[in-house]
Amino acid sequence: MLRRIDLAAGMPLTPSILNRSGGISAKIEASASNTVSAVRDGGDAAVRELTLRFDDVDVSNPRVTRAEIETAYTRVNAAVVDALTQSAQRIRDFHQRQVQQSWFETTRPGVLLGQKVTPIFRVGVYAPGGRADYPSSVLMNVIPAQVAGVPDIAICAPPRDVGDGVVGIVASTLVAA
Numbered sequence: 128m129l130r131r132i133d134l135a136a137g138m139p140l141t142p143s144i145l146n147r148s149g150g151i152s153a154k155i156e157a158s159a160s161n162t163v164s165a166v167r168d169g170g171d172a173a174v175r176e177l178t179l180r181f182d183d184v185d186v187s188n189p190r191v192t193r194a195e196i197e198t199a200y201t202r203v204n205a206a207v208v209d210a211l212t213q214s215a216q217r218i219r220d221f222h223q224r225q226v227q228q229s230w231f232e233t234t235r236p237g238v239l240l241g242q243k244v245t246p247i248f249r250v251g252v253y254a255p256g257g258r259a260d261y262p263s264s265v266l267m268n269v270i271p272a273q274v275a276g277v278p279d280i281a282i283c284a285p286p287r288d289v290g291d292g293v294v295g296i297v298a299s300t301l302v303a304a
Contacts, residue, residue, distance in 0.1 A: 184286045184294050191296060191304075199301035202290070211303050215266050222274040246276040254284040254300050262303035269304070 132144060165173045171189065178186050200208065231241030252268040255261045265282060272280050282304050289295045 178286065182286055186286060191301060195295060196301050196304075199296075199298035202298035203302045207299060208302055211262060211266065211299070214263065215270060215303075218266050218270045219274060222271045225271075226274060246272075246278075248277070249279040249281070250277045252280065252282045254282055254296075254304070256284045256287060256297045256300055260297045260299050262297075262299040265300060265303035 132140075134140060134144075162177060165177065169176070174189065175186055178184055178189075227242075227244045229242060229244045231239060231243075233239050250268075250272040252265065252272070254265045269280055269282065284296045284300050286294050286296065289297060
């Protein structure tokens with residue numbers, strides 16, 4: 128939320144003027160912290176229990192199968208698949224221009240200057256899918272990580288009814304992935 132601050136001529140900008148209200152409540156922060164702690168301590172079993180509690184979905188195997196991905200392509204309109212493919216290429220082209228390279232230079236004996244660029248090892252991406260589908264979030268988060276050379280990328284999305292009584296990940300999100 129934006130707030131306008133009007134200062135009279137000569138009036139100093141003080142910390143009390145900048146105080147904000149409307150931040151995240153302590154109750155929400157505590158709940159989020161408890162959830163993170165539960166997953167850190169309980170691993171996959173905690174994720175399954177929390178998914179059952181919050182989403183009313185029993186996820187015995189949280190990994191998407193090859194068959195689910197292939198089925199997703201049959202459920203997504205070809206024009207959407209083409210748009211995702213074209214978007215992916217444009218995103219990749221853009222981020223390729225941002226890649227930094229390591230460099231080193233010896234300025235004189237015993238003096239080495241440089242920069243070592245190393246991608247992080249693992250990235251986790253959240254793909255929203257509760258009330259609306261955002262396959263673009265997959266593209267906009269996964270592709271930069273791929274371009275940077277991240278070797279291990281995991282995508283998480285909330286399960287929901289995807290049709291015919293099947294609970295899974297939204298087809299457009301799977302196609303984007």
